[in-house]
Amino acid sequence: MTTRSDCEFRDQADPLAPLRDQFALPEATIYLDGNSLGARPKATSERLQHLLEQEWGHDLIQSWNTAGWIHLPHRIGNKIARLVGARDNDLVVADSTSVNLYKVLTAAARIQRARSPQRRVIVSERSNFPTDLYIAEGLCEELGWTLRLLEAEEIEANLGPEVAVLMLTQVNYRTGRMFDMAAMTATAHGAGVLTVWDLAHSAGAVPVDLTGSDADFAIGCGYKYLNGGPGAPAFVWVHPRHAGEFSQPLSGWMGHIAPFEFSPHYRPAEGVARYLCGTPPILAMAALECGVDTVLAAEPYGGMAALRAKSIELTELFAQLVEQRCAGHGLAVVSPGDASQRGSQVCLTRTEGGYAIVQALIARGVIGDFRAGDERTPDILRFGFTPLYTRYVDVWDAVEHLREVMVSDEWQRPEFNRRRAVT
Amino acid sequence: MTTRSDCEFRDQADPLAPLRDQFALPEATIYLDGNSLGARPKATSERLQHLLEQEWGHDLIQSWNTAGWIHLPHRIGNKIARLVGARDNDLVVADSTSVNLYKVLTAAARIQRARSPQRRVIVSERSNFPTDLYIAEGLCEELGWTLRLLEAEEIEANLGPEVAVLMLTQVNYRTGRMFDMAAMTATAHGAGVLTVWDLAHSAGAVPVDLTGSDADFAIGCGYKYLNGGPGAPAFVWVHPRHAGEFSQPLSGWMGHIAPFEFSPHYRPAEGVARYLCGTPPILAMAALECGVDTVLAAEPYGGMAALRAKSIELTELFAQLVEQRCAGHGLAVVSPGDASQRGSQVCLTRTEGGYAIVQALIARGVIGDFRAGDERTPDILRFGFTPLYTRYVDVWDAVEHLREVMVSDEWQRPEFNRRRAVT
Numbered sequence: 019m020t021t022r023s024d025c026e027f028r029d030q031a032d033p034l035a036p037l038r039d040q041f042a043l044p045e046a047t048i049y050l051d052g053n054s055l056g057a058r059p060k061a062t063s064e065r066l067q068h069l070l071e072q073e074w075g076h077d078l079i080q081s082w083n084t085a086g087w088i089h090l091p092h093r094i095g096n097k098i099a100r101l102v103g104a105r106d107n108d109l110v111v112a113d114s115t116s117v118n119l120y121k122v123l124t125a126a127a128r129i130q131r132a133r134s135p136q137r138r139v140i141v142s143e144r145s146n147f148p149t150d151l152y153i154a155e156g157l158c159e160e161l162g163w164t165l166r167l168l169e170a171e172e173i174e175a176n177l178g179p180e181v182a183v184l185m186l187t188q189v190n191y192r193t194g195r196m197f198d199m200a201a202m203t204a205t206a207h208g209a210g211v212l213t214v215w216d217l218a219h220s221a222g223a224v225p226v227d228l229t230g231s232d233a234d235f236a237i238g239c240g241y242k243y244l245n246g247g248p249g250a251p252a253f254v255w256v257h258p259r260h261a262g263e264f265s266q267p268l269s270g271w272m273g274h275i276a277p278f279e280f281s282p283h284y285r286p287a288e289g290v291a292r293y294l295c296g297t298p299p300i301l302a303m304a305a306l307e308c309g310v311d312t313v314l315a316a317e318p319y320g321g322m323a324a325l326r327a328k329s330i331e332l333t334e335l336f337a338q339l340v341e342q343r344c345a346g347h348g349l350a351v352v353s354p355g356d357a358s359q360r361g362s363q364v365c366l367t368r369t370e371g372g373y374a375i376v377q378a379l380i381a382r383g384v385i386g387d388f389r390a391g392d393e394r395t396p397d398i399l400r401f402g403f404t405p406l407y408t409r410y411v412d413v414w415d416a417v418e419h420l421r422e423v424m425v426s427d428e429w430q431r432p433e434f435n436r437r438r439a440v441t
Numbered sequence: 442m443t444t445r446s447d448c449e450f451r452d453q454a455d456p457l458a459p460l461r462d463q464f465a466l467p468e469a470t471i472y473l474d475g476n477s478l479g480a481r482p483k484a485t486s487e488r489l490q491h492l493l494e495q496e497w498g499h500d501l502i503q504s505w506n507t508a509g510w511i512h513l514p515h516r517i518g519n520k521i522a523r524l525v526g527a528r529d530n531d532l533v534v535a536d537s538t539s540v541n542l543y544k545v546l547t548a549a550a551r552i553q554r555a556r557s558p559q560r561r562v563i564v565s566e567r568s569n570f571p572t573d574l575y576i577a578e579g580l581c582e583e584l585g586w587t588l589r590l591l592e593a594e595e596i597e598a599n600l601g602p603e604v605a606v607l608m609l610t611q612v613n614y615r616t617g618r619m620f621d622m623a624a625m626t627a628t629a630h631g632a633g634v635l636t637v638w639d640l641a642h643s644a645g646a647v648p649v650d651l652t653g654s655d656a657d658f659a660i661g662c663g664y665k666y667l668n669g670g671p672g673a674p675a676f677v678w679v680h681p682r683h684a685g686e687f688s689q690p691l692s693g694w695m696g697h698i699a700p701f702e703f704s705p706h707y708r709p710a711e712g713v714a715r716y717l718c719g720t721p722p723i724l725a726m727a728a729l730e731c732g733v734d735t736v737l738a739a740e741p742y743g744g745m746a747a748l749r750a751k752s753i754e755l756t757e758l759f760a761q762l763v764e765q766r767c768a769g770h771g772l773a774v775v776s777p778g779d780a781s782q783r784g785s786q787v788c789l790t791r792t793e794g795g796y797a798i799v800q801a802l803i804a805r806g807v808i809g810d811f812r813a814g815d816e817r818t819p820d821i822l823r824f825g826f827t828p829l830y831t832r833y834v835d836v837w838d839a840v841e842h843l844r845e846v847m848v849s850d851e852w853q854r855p856e857f858n859r860r861r862a863v864t
Binding site: 049 | 465467470472474477478480481485486489490493494497498499500501502503504505510536537538539540543567568570571572574575576578579580583590664670671672673674675690691692693694695697700702703704705706707718719720721722723724725726728803808810812813
């Protein structure tokens with residue numbers, strides 16, 4: 019049986035342990051929701067203060083040049099590129115995940131419309147994150163196309179000659195189940211289908227090899243494992259083979275080949291820069307850069323591979339401790355047991371009481387979240403493990419709190435059963 | 442002749458003078474570029490520090506509820522509504538100006554496609570801000586429509602039965618010339634044409650009466666006269682008569698009627714809330730709110746009407762002083778002399794040297810900007826006057842610097858003639 023001392027020992031022996039000091043984490047909180055909003059890097063405060071006082075406050079409009087604001091989408095993009103296996107200058111930061119998804123889905127649809135006009139179906143996973151489905155649904159309506167939603171295991175057999183685009187989130191937000199990006203892409207390409215990958219729960223959490231996997235388009239989120247702050251700008255990547263061909267509908271001035279010529283006609287910039295649209299929110303961009311830097315800080319320790327190794331240890335420890343210490347309380351692990359098929363989260367389910375159990379944990383300072391099920395999917399108690407700042411002892415303590423909540427029936431208290439408007 | 446003492450006296454007598462103290466302005470700078478990037482409110486630093494340390498750093502994901510992050514698009518939207526004559530809950534903050542323009546143009550196009558499918562032309566002003574033209578150009582390409590660009594004075598006579606949408610920026614970014622929104626909208630409606638207004642150089646600068654003017658759609662910018670910070674989020678407004686009818690293509694989860702139900706199918710929220718798309722950048726939103734508050738702080742002093750009165754005095758003083766003190770140096774005022782047709786800026790032109798003159802002024806701490814002309818339009822030396830923080834004596838001093846630059850031929854120095862990549 020694992021003990022708390024074992025966990026303390028693993029923390030002492032953990033070469034990544036110093037990386038936790040990059041973050042301003044509240045005392046007495048065990049934060050297992052970095053997959054929803056990453057913790058705040060200490061560096062962000064100082065960076066924003068400088069931005070506010072010197073760059074905006076003192077240098078004002080000139081900072082677009084002197085502080086390099088105009089280059090931020092590319093500079094941060096090239097940093098994120100190192101985390102997701104993209105080449106330099108193939109990835110930019112812009113807008114939100116939803117807006118970027120609209121751009122790349124439309125670009126993919128336009129390519130197929132020119133190549134194979136009979137292909138008019140977008141395939142996705144039924145339990146993909148809703149905003150992905152909404153954006154695809156809206157685009158299909160406009161194009162007269164069909165959005166076909168399948169279970170994960172049905173997808174490969176259903177990429178017929180009518181399918182134009184396969185749109186998947188690599189790591190499922192509910193279950194943590196992870197697709198093999200290279201294998202799914204190869205299957206899709208074999209069937210003449212283009213792939214669009216959402217890396218919301220991948221970037222900064224698991225090693226991704228965008229170029230190597232031969233994917234066509236990808237987007238991702240800045241505020242989860244990249245620690246960019248609430249609602250941080252998102253990113254967009256396009257495989258270089260589409261660079262001369264692709265176009266996107268949000269043809270704003272930042273994607274123009276010469277935005278400061280103020281020409282009345284749009285000429286897209288070379289490469290992925292044409293995926294920029296309006297003026298980027300510089301405060302949010304600067305905070306995102308600080309967040310990305312916390313992940314790059316792992317490079318001397320082995321980078322994403324080392325983070326992934328620790329992430330697997332954390333998630334396996336959690337699942338194992340729940341099974342050992344919370345047995346008999348109706349909790350089941352929903353996430354795949356095989357680490358190669360699991361992102362950096364572990365999800366539990368229980369026939370009833372999931373919401374209240376999460377609330378009782380939050381009251382104890384253990385922050386996870388709850389995702390309600392429906393007729394097809396179970397309720398989910400979701401716990402994310404960010405290897406940059408989560409300790410083994412945090413995992414032990416979180417499970418101990420969970421055990422106490424279950425043993426004492428604490429979760430049945432009325433205050434934990436009142437739903438809030440937003441979770 | 443006006444003297445510097447006259448200007449000092451006007452500042453002493455100015456009831457709006459205390460509002461300047463809301464801003465952190467650099468010493469020895471006369472900032473006449475608030476129409477490009479508004480100055481930094483002092484309150485923004487403290488607000489962002491609290492957001493970083495308490496809301497994000499300490500309360501983490503819970504701040505979506507406890508700090509009301511989820512309500513920011515509406516809360517700030519309702520504040521901006523008070524500045525542009527919109528009703529409560531008809532305006533939200535979201536995305537960038539370019540992205541919002543894409544939403545409303547598409548919504549307007551969809552309405553016309555259903556009502557009057559023969560209308561397939563978008564009309565705009567040739568010298569409209571380029572990103573507006575680029576977005577319209579992209580949409581027209583997708584729809585198989587035509588974008589028709591006209592001179593301002595040609596527009597009214599060219600709203601024929603083939604025209605679907607009239608898209609105008611109320612105050613021209615180059616010349617400062619202002620359209621009469623109510624009159625142009627009435628003409629357009631009489632011709633069966635819907636109107637989309639860009640308020641980038643209007644919101645916070647001139648009184649706007651969106652509801653009263655009967656416009657159909659409007660968008661606007663947060664980082665100019667609203668002082669929201671570089672690349673601040675933008676806003677979008679829809680006339681209530683379209684509330685049940687309009688739809689927009691960027692159907693992200695924040696525009697869903699129940700985003701936290703995580704339903705796989707999109708159902709748009711009631712009213713303008715369906716114009717939200719992805720997760721908003723909270724740091725940038727918080728800074729925008731501080732900026733909007735600096736304009737609302739004028740309400741006890743007479744609000745937008747009082748700001749407008751001072752803005753007219755500042756712009757008239759500038760034009761008058763340039764004519765008096767810089768006569769014989771080839772500078773001409775391009776902006777309309779009639780204040781009712783002019784926004785809060787004054788633009789000059791000169792056959793040659795415009796760029797270098799602006800650079801020489803910047804070197805002296807007088808910040809305006811330069812916009813190059815083309816075969817149809819002259820070079821522009823652009824000076825924006827934000828009545829919240831611009832003093833009469835600033836106007837005098839700016840013109841005195843301009844006079845010295847011209848008299849001494851300082852602008853002919855080589856260092857002022859080297860173009861930078863971005864201006």
